[in-house]
Amino acid sequence: MIPTFDRFIGIDWSGAKAARPKGIQVAVCDSGTGPPVLVSPAAAAHWSREEIGALIADARGTRTLVGIDFAFAYAHADAGAYFPGFGDSPSDASALWAFVDAFNHAEPALYGGALYRDPASPVRGHYWTGGPRPASFMVRRRAAEIAAAGLNATPHPVFKVFTAANVGTGSLAGMRLLHRLHRAVAVWPFAPPGAVTVVEIYPKFFVRAAGVKAEKLVEDPDRIDATLAHYGSAPYAGPPLDTEDKADAVVSAAGLRALASVPEVWAAPSRQPASRREGWIFGVS
Numbered sequence: 001m002i003p004t005f006d007r008f009i010g011i012d013w014s015g016a017k018a019a020r021p022k023g024i025q026v027a028v029c030d031s032g033t034g035p036p037v038l039v040s041p042a043a044a045a046h047w048s049r050e051e052i053g054a055l056i057a058d059a060r061g062t063r064t065l066v067g068i069d070f071a072f073a074y075a076h077a078d079a080g081a082y083f084p085g086f087g088d089s090p091s092d093a094s095a096l097w098a099f100v101d102a103f104n105h106a107e108p109a110l111y112g113g114a115l116y117r118d119p120a121s122p123v124r125g126h127y128w129t130g131g132p133r134p135a136s137f138m139v140r141r142r143a144a145e146i147a148a149a150g151l152n153a154t155p156h157p158v159f160k161v162f163t164a165a166n167v168g169t170g171s172l173a174g175m176r177l178l179h180r181l182h183r184a185v186a187v188w189p190f191a192p193p194g195a196v197t198v199v200e201i202y203p204k205f206f207v208r209a210a211g212v213k214a215e216k217l218v219e220d221p222d223r224i225d226a227t228l229a230h231y232g233s234a235p236y237a238g239p240p241l242d243t244e245d246k247a248d249a250v251v252s253a254a255g256l257r258a259l260a261s262v263p264e265v266w267a268a269p270s271r272q273p274a275s276r277r278e279g280w281i282f283g284v285s
Helices: 049-061 091-104 143-151 168-181 203-209 221-231 242-257 263-271
Strands: 008-010 026-030 037-039 064-068 196-200
Touching: 008 049, 008 242, 026 049, 037 242, 049 064, 049 168, 049 196, 064 242, 091 168, 143 263, 203 221, 203 242
Parallel strands: 008 064, 064 196
Antiparallel strands: 008 026, 026 037
């Protein structure tokens, strides 16, 4: 049975150490064809990660699909473990989230960097932290990332944790968020969809799946509107989209709304056993 939702929230995420990273942007749209609207926090210029958690938890009064831009888990099928060679490697996604959160317990604002920065971290060597790629570093891809590569939309390696474009730092912070949320809301595909369902998204996938050039999207409002139109949305009508993060949030909200009614989208992970531990990127089929 295909789940139904009344509200769709696209969140462009950030793993920056700041308490209120400017890269976190939120766009919301309701069912229908209206354009997504950017949403700001009530009392500050930028969102905190804790406020994003509260936003999601507070959505339980409305059937809501939330997409967040980070990897919900690491590759597992390729080596039979998230951290091969580590005897206490977590056995599943919820254990991974708990492991990441526990090691970063002293870090404020859901920051996750201690896991690769602290010399005491038992898995520090799994991360690429800067400079030329170490000879020992393996680019490990999850099944969903391999499937997304057909649209030239493969994310950066999740164990890469430097440069602005990396997904690694955001994923660590995101896993701490999921550790706090997963008992209150459905984190798909690790749990079946519920009244509030959180899914992993990759904004560039939405754009390229619409047949639109994704690079420097913010520089071309026509491409943003073309992407929205592909997903059945009216043109964007809010304040100027002056950062990639804002543009990504807007197109993601529209993509979520359109794809939520496609049975193939929800069925895709069931054909790939690796998704039970690795998760899945919403829309990849």
